Amino acid sequence: MFNPEFDDIKTLRTAADRVFESLQDAIVRGEIPPGSRVGETELAVRFGTSRGPLREALRRLESRHLVERTPHVGIRIASLGYAALIEIYYVREALEGMAARLAALHMTDTEVAGLKALLAAHEQDEALKADTAYFQQEGDLDFHYRIIQGSHNAALAEMLIGELYHRIRMYRYQVSAYANRPQKAFAEHQRIVEAIEARDGDLAEMLMRRHLSSARQNIEKHQKEHA
Amino acid sequence: MFNPEFDDIKTLRTAADRVFESLQDAIVRGEIPPGSRVGETELAVRFGTSRGPLREALRRLESRHLVERTPHVGIRIASLGYAALIEIYYVREALEGMAARLAALHMTDTEVAGLKALLAAHEQDEALKADTAYFQQEGDLDFHYRIIQGSHNAALAEMLIGELYHRIRMYRYQVSAYANRPQKAFAEHQRIVEAIEARDGDLAEMLMRRHLSSARQNIEKHQKEHA
DNA sequence: TTTGACCGAGTTGTCGACAATCTTTGCGCT
DNA sequence: AGCGCAAAGATTGTCGACAACTCGGTCAAA
Numbered sequence: 001m002f003n004p005e006f007d008d009i010k011t012l013r014t015a016a017d018r019v020f021e022s023l024q025d026a027i028v029r030g031e032i033p034p035g036s037r038v039g040e041t042e043l044a045v046r047f048g049t050s051r052g053p054l055r056e057a058l059r060r061l062e063s064r065h066l067v068e069r070t071p072h073v074g075i076r077i078a079s080l081g082y083a084a085l086i087e088i089y090y091v092r093e094a095l096e097g098m099a100a101r102l103a104a105l106h107m108t109d110t111e112v113a114g115l116k117a118l119l120a121a122h123e124q125d126e127a128l129k130a131d132t133a134y135f136q137q138e139g140d141l142d143f144h145y146r147i148i149q150g151s152h153n154a155a156l157a158e159m160l161i162g163e164l165y166h167r168i169r170m171y172r173y174q175v176s177a178y179a180n181r182p183q184k185a186f187a188e189h190q191r192i193v194e195a196i197e198a199r200d201g202d203l204a205e206m207l208m209r210r211h212l213s214s215a216r217q218n219i220e221k222h223q224k225e226h227a
Numbered sequence: 228m229f230n231p232e233f234d235d236i237k238t239l240r241t242a243a244d245r246v247f248e249s250l251q252d253a254i255v256r257g258e259i260p261p262g263s264r265v266g267e268t269e270l271a272v273r274f275g276t277s278r279g280p281l282r283e284a285l286r287r288l289e290s291r292h293l294v295e296r297t298p299h300v301g302i303r304i305a306s307l308g309y310a311a312l313i314e315i316y317y318v319r320e321a322l323e324g325m326a327a328r329l330a331a332l333h334m335t336d337t338e339v340a341g342l343k344a345l346l347a348a349h350e351q352d353e354a355l356k357a358d359t360a361y362f363q364q365e366g367d368l369d370f371h372y373r374i375i376q377g378s379h380n381a382a383l384a385e386m387l388i389g390e391l392y393h394r395i396r397m398y399r400y401q402v403s404a405y406a407n408r409p410q411k412a413f414a415e416h417q418r419i420v421e422a423i424e425a426r427d428g429d430l431a432e433m434l435m436r437r438h439l440s441s442a443r444q445n446i447e448k449h450q451k452e453h454a
Numbered sequence: 455t456t457t458g459a460c461c462g463a464g465t466t467g468t469c470g471a472c473a474a475t476c477t478t479t480g481c482g483c484t
Numbered sequence: 485a486g487c488g489c490a491a492a493g494a495t496t497g498t499c500g501a502c503a504a505c506t507c508g509g510t511c512a513a514a
Contacts, residue, residue, distance in 0.1 A: 040495075040496070049468080050468060055496095060286045071244070072475045072495085074496070087381060091386065093325070094322050094324065153314045155314040156314065241497065277498060298505090299465085
């Protein structure tokens, strides 16, 4: 982030950590085809290290469900199917609903102000970009990130950001971005922020759960039409 | 293929997997003091393997927050503090609430029957054992396990059983079992099962959330009294 | 006395080589 | 021709050794 050149050498201390981040990024972005088999030696030379650190990185990626490993056979890049994505959305609904509730209770005033500013910026950009799906996805991510952080619950944040979001993003790269609904989502975001600003935990949780439930149903609808 | 003795070679395929399970068990049970520093060589000889597989196991335990690692310094056994436990209970409330909802919708009739049978067995044992806390803990665990499995949501189950429960159990071994409330908890269990049997997802989720919220408040109360 | 650097012991990080296992290929048999 | 088995090849699992780093102690200088 801060060292434009040669940052990969110093930013991450050990080779295992470096490989972990690089490989995770490559998987999430779809640079390595999901479901494909990859050899350890192949990956080791690709990331310029030995098999030892690589295997440590693989064990961590296995914990995050980004690679699947069968002993003595090898590893394959995880492929998030439709059914698994729907499962994750139910988990997301539960966790982010709780996050919104806790955010309403625990967010500082400055955090709330920042959230409102973010929303205002989205309104500007959306007015410009109309229905550009991809941008809204990124903005959507920022919005949810802030609320999760605003819950001030590290365990909750770690589960959502550290585990689920990578898998969801992988799916988005995998299938070419299902139809989303920027303008409708934006309105829902606005009401969620209003509830947080009013410190109404019950309402914030309910609105967030509806928001994510709608997103899930939208995916389900999209799947039915294209199947 | 047939070696009756030395079966520990067969039970878990690789040494890394064996160490992972053994070490996780040792940590959760408190055999290794929480917060203590342990050397890699020391652990390697303890589990009869080399440092390679051990380090792979450590990386997985790190993902599960059972050990903390700082590069070039070493690893220390995780110690779940009071604040972290409360955080986890909020996550649990969200996830198991959703699990109860999904269980009400997706559990098969035989699964529901099994759940009712389990509850009946608890009633018998509880009548005998009165207020024995530890037993209720185990029975409590079984009860929650079944509902989580009954949700038929693998992602949800993995998060709860694969991650959170280990940490909670570690806390139970750490502080000598906070006061629980077997008879009250049992009544709450019963009502949850009734809601599931009636296929009332809304009610099941609400009751489960109240159940876990009460448990959390009980811990908080216990903490205030003993601090 | 205190501060600072230096040095050595011990631990972690990394690597290459060897052993164990799976997969594939090719041969022989029915 | 098809099937089964066996050997070869390739890949993963494991180990021991060396390099890099951290931490504690020691000594010298202000």
